[in-house]
Amino acid sequence: MATDAIGGETPTLFLRKATGLVRGWSVRDSIIYACLATNFVTLGLYEFTFAGPAFPKGQFITAVLISGVWVSFLVIAYAGLVVTIPRAGGDYVWQSRILGGGIGFVLAATGWWFILWLWAPIYGNILSVQLFQPLWATLKWTWPAGGAAWFGTKNGIFIVTLITIALAGLLVSLGMAGYAKIQRWFFLGGMIGFAVVVVLLLVNSHASFVSSFNLEGQKLFGVHNAYAATNVAAHKAGYTTSPFGFGPLGPTMLLVPAFMFFLLWPNWGTTLYGEVRGASDFRRVFTGMFVGLWTTVILTVIFLLLIVKTVGWGFYQNLNSLDFNLTPQFGIWPYPFMFAGWLVHNTAFQVVLILVLSLWFFAWVGTLFLSSTRVIFAAAFDRVLPDRAAEVSERRKVPVWSLILMLLPAAGLAAVYAYSTTFRSYTLDATLVIAVTYLGSAIAVVLLPFVKPDLWRASPASRIKLLGVPIVPVAGVVTIALLVFNLYEWLSNDNYFVNSHDSLIYMGAMYVLAIVIYVIARLVRRRQGIDLGLINKEIPVE
Secondary structure, X not given: OOOOXXXXXXXXXXXXXXXXXXXXXXXXXXXXXXXXXXXXXXXXXHHHXXXXXXXXXXXXXXXXXXXXXXXXXXXXXXXXXXXHOOOOOOHHHHHHHXXXXXXXXXXXXXXXXXXXXXXXXXXXXXXHHHHHHHHHHHXXXXXXXXXXXXXXXXXXXXXXXXXXXXXXXXXXXXXXXXXXXXXXXHHHHHHHHHHHHHHHHHHOOHHHHHHHHHHHHHXXXXXXXXXXXXXXXXXXXXXXXXXXXXXXXXXXXXXXXXXXXXXXXXXXXXXXHHHEOOOXXXXXXXXXXXHHHHHHHHHHHHHHHHXXXXXXXXXXXXXXXXXXXXXXXXXXXXXXXXXXXXXXXXXXXXXHHHHHHOHHHHHHHHHHOHHHHHHHHHHHHOOOOOHHHHOOOOOOOOOHHHHHHHHHHXXXXXXXXXXXHHHHHHXXXXXXXXHHHHXXXXXXXXXXXXXXXXXXXXXXXXXXXXXXXXXXXHHHHHHHHHXXXXXXXXXXXXXXXXXXXXXXXXXXXXXXXXXXXXXXXXXXXXXXXXXXXXXXXXXXXX
């Protein structure tokens, strides 16, 4: 394969004639991936411990349903982009072809490459609080020193984050087909674990839960009457929550940006659609994301209703409100599924339930790097990044060097994150950057019929109409409204914990880094006789 001008030869437009990737996923695989990306267990439960105390007058079910409906328009917009240009790279490919190569690379590289390095500690923390801490507490293990609480120390954070990075790298290295098999079985196991929790909360009364919570709290942590003690502590701290219901709308709308931290990601797999069968079929692409999103919404509603019935809404929110979401009496994060397992007074059962529910994490952890590798790959295939980043392994069709470009920086930043509390504050705005990338694609889908009329007319998305009006660009406008609303709230309201001045400076530096890389690429490729502007006018062949 010729990558540079050699002698009198003219280099080819793209790195090679075809990407070398294969379509190894079905619609079912994309549905599972979308459900895992909006993961109720790993992300939703985690976010609830912050959202309730921050917005005590908001109503959860109302906010979840509003969020689901609003994000459904994002699904429509992204489905339109996928079927128009069904290529690996997603946001980067669409934006570079519609908005311009520089804009596409800067937004996608920052949002899908640099920022995902910072998500490794977030994933690691979830592994800590949903597996290691409850498991250690249940088994009363005291090693390392401090027992379950050790996983919240600097050393604990670093080790668990490295484990997370290694697991994500391993799963991505299996290739799309191998990852899909693991994903299916782990998702099935996680759903079985969730079903067990549903049954436990459904067949037991509130009185049974209070009794079990007090019994296990005494046995595992030596805390007497832990249920009442939690309520008393929240009352002394001045926290009160509203009764569970379906209003008022004003405070409830403030929960929507909080819930975007887990419901905004059904399109996480759209960078992979160059490797999904049926990627040119609007209905199949839409179904993959829509079903994944609404599966998460339904699971969330079921969980919330059962919390009200058996656990008690006031107690659940009191529990979440105390000491930055550490159960003061226990010293660990208040994992509601651990507490549900206490309804069965058997240590072996409780351990097995924690392990089975951890499959939600292990099915999800690959999302940390999988989607990002395809963005890096696509940029390299367009010759913006070094050629090696677009190399694909012969056996599993994995862009190995793209994966390395995710793994190594993530491991280095994990150490900085673990041992520097100052650096941790720099990561707070990571979600904002991804939302900005999405905003770029929402703008692109609105401009598509005007900027690329021939491409739009040839797209299956142009034929999806309501009352004669193409719905995909309209969905793009609604998506822009969603993202602008969320960005405004995140940047202006301290209760979301993401408007850190230092973090905004750090994120700005990441955009500068992307700009520098793109400018250097333009200069280097120009000397090699390659015009990146011409590449951005063409669609790569899969």
